[in-house]
Amino acid sequence: RLRQLEIDRQQELERQLLKEQADQREKEEELRLKVEKIKAAERERLQKEKERAEREEELKKEEEKQKREEERKERERKEKEEKKPKEEEENNLKELYKTLNEKYKNEFPKGTPFVCACEKGRVEDVEGMIRGARAAGVDVTAMVSEVGETNLNSLLSQLMIAALEGHSNIIEILLECNADTATTVNGGDNALHVAAYIENETATTIVELLL
Numbered sequence: 001r002l003r004q005l006e007i008d009r010q011q012e013l014e015r016q017l018l019k020e021q022a023d024q025r026e027k028e029e030e031l032r033l034k035v036e037k038i039k040a041a042e043r044e045r046l047q048k049e050k051e052r053a054e055r056e057e058e059l060k061k062e063e064e065k066q067k068r069e070e071e072r073k074e075r076e077r078k079e080k081e082e083k084k085p086k087e088e089e090e091n092n093l094k095e096l097y098k099t100l101n102e103k104y105k106n107e108f109p110k111g112t113p114f115v116c117a118c119e120k121g122r123v124e125d126v127e128g129m130i131r132g133a134r135a136a137g138v139d140v141t142a143m144v145s146e147v148g149e150t151n152l153n154s155l156l157s158q159l160m161i162a163a164l165e166g167h168s169n170i171i172e173i174l175l176e177c178n179a180d181t182a183t184t185v186n187g188g189d190n191a192l193h194v195a196a197y198i199e200n201e202t203a204t205t206i207v208e209l210l211l
Contacts, residue, residue: 090135097132100125112148118158118174119150121167130177145180157183159191163210166202171209181210 104113104125117125134140147157154161159179162170171191175181184190195206 093132093135096128100129108151110153111151115148116151118170119161141178144174144177145183155185160194163191163195163206166200168202168205
């Protein structure tokens with residue numbers, strides 16, 4: 001009888017132990033599942049945070065791209081606005097150059113337009129022709145040094161005819177454009193030689209300019 005009681009008691013203890021172990025395993029499993037759930041939620045949160053950060057970065061890049069594009073367009077607009085008056089001015093100067101040349105061809109059919117303008121001492125026309133020629137891409141230094149026909153069909157450079165007519169202001173303009181004082185015509189005379197021959201109130205000034 002005592003032996004049976006001992007066996008029953010031992011079996012009861014084993015059942016309790018098994019139950020406690022089962023309960024412990026159940027709790028551990030619940031805890032594991034809870035931890036796994038927390039980890040999954042954290043991973044999901046981190047993934048959403050990453051996606052949000054990526055969207056913000058893409059949006060930032062897109063905004064920066066749009067800003068750069070707007071800045072580029074604004075620069076182009078300003079450059080165009082700044083360039084427009086300059087182009088208009090150049091076109092006006094080219095048209096002036098053309099108009100003055102036609103004017104002198106009509107007024108002095110036998111003469112070279114620029115030479116005749118220098119011959120007549122017309123400062124405004126001479127300056128207009130130079131500015132217009134420069135706007136048209138003409139080599140101004142070569143232009144002011146060339147030999148051409150005067151109104152009386154004499155073959156002279158602009159410096160020579162200006163010296164001959166006593167137009168010191170025209171000579172100053174031509175020299176500012178680097179006119180070649182050494183240009184000669186038949187006989188080897190240059191502008192300084194011509195200035196030395198003439199006798200008028202500007203002769204001394206012209207010689208000093210040409211030296």
